[in-house]
Amino acid sequence: MKSEYQPKVIGFLCNWCSYAGADMAGTSRMRYPQNIRIIRVPCSGRVDPLFVVKCFQRGADGVLVSGCHPGDCHYTEGNYHTRRRFALLREFLDYLGIAKERMRVEWVSASEGQKFADLLSDFTAELAGLGPRSKILDG
Amino acid sequence: MNLFASKDDLIRWIGELLKEHIVIAPVQVQEQTLFQPISKAEEVVFDFNNTTLSPKGWFLPPTETLFSVQKDDGKVELVPTQVERDAVIFGLHPCDARGIALMDKPFLEEPSDTLYRERRNRTALIGLACRQAQPECFCTSMGSAPDDPSNVDILLTEVEDGYIVQVVTEKGKTLLPKGLAEYKGKVPAPPELKAVPTREVISAMRELFNDPYWEQVADRCLHCNICAYVCPTCYCFDMRDYADKGKVERVRSWESCQSPGFSLTAGGYDPRTTKGERLRQRFYHKLFYFPEQFQDVACVGCGRCVRDCPVNIDIREVISNLQQVTEAKSGS
Amino acid sequence: MDKELIQQIRDKARNLLEEGTVEGVIGYERASDGVTSRPLFVYNPSDTERLIYDETCAHNLVKYLLDKKGKKMAVVVKPCDSRAINLLLNEGQIERDNVFIIGVGCPGMVETNWNHKSETLQAKCRTCQLSKPVVYDFLAGGEIERQAEEETYSDITEEEAKSVATRRGFWLEQFGHCIRCYACRQVCPGCYCPVCFAERLDPLWLGIRIAPEENDMWQTIRSFHLAGRCIGCNECERVCPVGIPLSLLNRKLEKDVKELFAFQAGLDPEEKPPFATFKKEEVMEFEK
Numbered sequence: 001m002k003s004e005y006q007p008k009v010i011g012f013l014c015n016w017c018s019y020a021g022a023d024m025a026g027t028s029r030m031r032y033p034q035n036i037r038i039i040r041v042p043c044s045g046r047v048d049p050l051f052v053v054k055c056f057q058r059g060a061d062g063v064l065v066s067g068c069h070p071g072d073c074h075y076t077e078g079n080y081h082t083r084r085r086f087a088l089l090r091e092f093l094d095y096l097g098i099a100k101e102r103m104r105v106e107w108v109s110a111s112e113g114q115k116f117a118d119l120l121s122d123f124t125a126e127l128a129g130l131g132p133r134s135k136i137l138d139g
Numbered sequence: 140m141n142l143f144a145s146k147d148d149l150i151r152w153i154g155e156l157l158k159e160h161i162v163i164a165p166v167q168v169q170e171q172t173l174f175q176p177i178s179k180a181e182e183v184v185f186d187f188n189n190t191t192l193s194p195k196g197w198f199l200p201p202t203e204t205l206f207s208v209q210k211d212d213g214k215v216e217l218v219p220t221q222v223e224r225d226a227v228i229f230g231l232h233p234c235d236a237r238g239i240a241l242m243d244k245p246f247l248e249e250p251s252d253t254l255y256r257e258r259r260n261r262t263a264l265i266g267l268a269c270r271q272a273q274p275e276c277f278c279t280s281m282g283s284a285p286d287d288p289s290n291v292d293i294l295l296t297e298v299e300d301g302y303i304v305q306v307v308t309e310k311g312k313t314l315l316p317k318g319l320a321e322y323k324g325k326v327p328a329p330p331e332l333k334a335v336p337t338r339e340v341i342s343a344m345r346e347l348f349n350d351p352y353w354e355q356v357a358d359r360c361l362h363c364n365i366c367a368y369v370c371p372t373c374y375c376f377d378m379r380d381y382a383d384k385g386k387v388e389r390v391r392s393w394e395s396c397q398s399p400g401f402s403l404t405a406g407g408y409d410p411r412t413t414k415g416e417r418l419r420q421r422f423y424h425k426l427f428y429f430p431e432q433f434q435d436v437a438c439v440g441c442g443r444c445v446r447d448c449p450v451n452i453d454i455r456e457v458i459s460n461l462q463q464v465t466e467a468k469s470g471s
Numbered sequence: 472m473d474k475e476l477i478q479q480i481r482d483k484a485r486n487l488l489e490e491g492t493v494e495g496v497i498g499y500e501r502a503s504d505g506v507t508s509r510p511l512f513v514y515n516p517s518d519t520e521r522l523i524y525d526e527t528c529a530h531n532l533v534k535y536l537l538d539k540k541g542k543k544m545a546v547v548v549k550p551c552d553s554r555a556i557n558l559l560l561n562e563g564q565i566e567r568d569n570v571f572i573i574g575v576g577c578p579g580m581v582e583t584n585w586n587h588k589s590e591t592l593q594a595k596c597r598t599c600q601l602s603k604p605v606v607y608d609f610l611a612g613g614e615i616e617r618q619a620e621e622e623t624y625s626d627i628t629e630e631e632a633k634s635v636a637t638r639r640g641f642w643l644e645q646f647g648h649c650i651r652c653y654a655c656r657q658v659c660p661g662c663y664c665p666v667c668f669a670e671r672l673d674p675l676w677l678g679i680r681i682a683p684e685e686n687d688m689w690q691t692i693r694s695f696h697l698a699g700r701c702i703g704c705n706e707c708e709r710v711c712p713v714g715i716p717l718s719l720l721n722r723k724l725e726k727d728v729k730e731l732f733a734f735q736a737g738l739d740p741e742e743k744p745p746f747a748t749f750k751k752e753e754v755m756e757f758e759k
Binding site: 168169170171191192201202273274275355358359361362363364365367368369377378379381390392393394395398399400414445446447449450451453455456 | 502503504507509510511512530534535538584585586648650651652653654656657658666667670678679680681682709710712713714
């Protein structure tokens with residue numbers, strides 16, 4: 001039996017690749033968990049670490065930041081900056097007690113509907129395994 | 140009449156008080172002494188220099204919900220915050236007690252602040268006289284004294300083998316434990332403090348508003364809020380509504396005139412943008428506006444701001460500088 | 472107190488003021504307790520006699536240059552503080568021509584409190600390898616040979632070895648003490664946003680509640696904004712009135728930035744900071 005607990009996931013998806021990828025998953029009628037609330041951003045480079053921290057502070061169980069594959073950024077190099085920024089933030093949040101498994105950075109292209117669906121299934125299952133994260137108390 | 144209690148008597152007494160009251164007393168938290176609600180009498184620290192934060196936080200907490208509004212089935216209900224239990228603040232020094240008496244003036248003046256008034260009515264103060272003065276202390280210049288009983292319900296004074304228990308008010312009488320013997324010994328003399336003359340300053344400040352002194356002294360000011368938050372008489376606050384799924388809370392939190400944005404108005408105008416203007420506000424409120432309105436200087440001489448300011452803006456030095464500035468002006 | 476060194480600082484300051492090279496000199500003077508020191512702004516050559524320098528002069532005076540933008544100022548700078556000058560030059564906050572840097576060697580600063588000076592060196596000084604400021608116009612007193620320990624980040628690795636839940640508990644307790652006085656921000660030479668995110672009203676990032684949950688967000692973002700920018704003067708921790716171990720945050724980021732991007736802030740005013748650049752070929756942990 002599936003447990004009652006449904007983790008809350010916030011996804012920041014870039015307009016050009018990952019949002020289109022999610023769209024692809026939808027239009028292809030692939031099944032994936034409904035736990036994600038998607039926020040479309042022009043580029044993964046637009047995602048300020050502040051957004052992610054705020055999500056966790058307001059009770060998100062997991063946060064996904066997703067953009068074009070390195071080299072494919074619509075704005076040439078936005079996602080290279082994303083990569084550096086969130087490599088450090090993930091480590092730092094883990095240090096502060098928000099397990100790094102709760103934050104994912106993934107490259108999903110417009111054609112990778114299947115990858116998006118698989119990614120969400122995997123992420124949701126992993127978060128369900130970690131259990132609920134009350135607003136402040138546990139990791 | 141003075142009574143006598145041994146330290147064991149006091150511990151037992153606090154234990155008794157804990158049954159019916161929330162007891163707020165100085166406790167050791169890491170490297171600081173702080174006033175906090177205690178769960179057992181043994182936590183209380185008796186021998187301490189002024190705590191990091193003053194006990195004002197019991198009456199004006201760093202953060203509190205004033206009321207909440209809930210929406211349920213189309214019905215809207217306003218739920219005010221309730222003060223549930225009686226409380227005792229145990230072991231506050233006379234300067235801190237005077238700080239509370241000064242906070243009463245703006246908060247209890249009609250229309251009074253509901254939550255403050257409720258907490259104030261339901262809280263008794265058991266003071267502890269200071270047997271030692273620290274170099275930053277100047278309470279005697281600010282209308283109080285190390286052994287001043289005037290703002291507490293009961294005052295304790297440490298003597299060789301215990302404490303003198305001086306009952307000051309009727310409220311204090313009701314808190315007393317049974318069986319304390321009368322104290323017939325001598326009451327020890329309070330420690331001597333260096334005086335900081337203040338009276339001339341209040342009148343001088345009328346002339347000094349535009350003096351370049353303020354920009355000079357503010358040069359090194361960092362505009363953190365430490366001085367205001369450790370101060371027993373600083374009472375400015377900010378309010379904000381928190382809305383979340385059918386519930387709105389009105390929250391009040393400490394705020395300080397030193398902080399950037401404190402005086403920013405809707406529309407973007409800020410009447411106090413320079414460092415000097417902001418720092419000047421702090422001293423004008425303490426040494427001029429408050430006395431104009433409530434007759435007392437809004438400082439109790441506890442020395443916390445002197446002790447904790449990262450760049451040593453010393454209110455005693457500011458007062459003496461202002462006197463010099465005035466003298467220089469009148470001399471020329 | 473090194474009398475000769477102090478005389479050199481005073482002479483230089485007097486000189487600069489008399490010649491009109493600068494409008495003011497930012498240095499140190501004795502505090503009102505007679506034991507510790509405090510920042511001093513000198514505009515008048517006769518006031519240069521108040522300048523001092525000793526092991527209590529912990530303040531990082533570079534912060535004040537941000538208040539004096541556009542004015543020619545001289546500033547007394549210790550080796551660690553000098554990295555803040557490079558940081559601000561790198562970020563275009565100050566103009567090199569407007570600043571005259573009176574560098575001083577540093578034997579290490581001691582832990583001080585109001586009216587009290589201890590014999591214990593500050594933790595940051597025990598691992599400081601700088602014998603002189605990284606940038607200066609005049610060096611008072613010459614270089615000082617340092618016999619510093621190596622920075623091993625042992626306290627950080629100790630934290631890292633604990634469980635996530637333990638760390639969460641630890642930080643929530645620490646942040647529970649925070650009274651949001653913002654002294655950590657106000658003293659920091661790297662914190663100079665015209666409107667801090669904490670005070671921004673639209674969007675409303677941070678509430679006014681002085682409570683663990685919001686304090687946590689404040690401290691997380693404050694320290695992360697300084698990732699790759701913190702120069703390690705540790706002033707934030709020194710001024711914290713409630714003793715939160717902020718160096719554990721800043722040095723964790725310093726350590727990770729060193730490991731991930733091989734970068735240390737404030738050593739080179741020209742080198743691009745880690746978040747302003749990237750390498751196409753680098754691979755981060757989450758990509759493996």
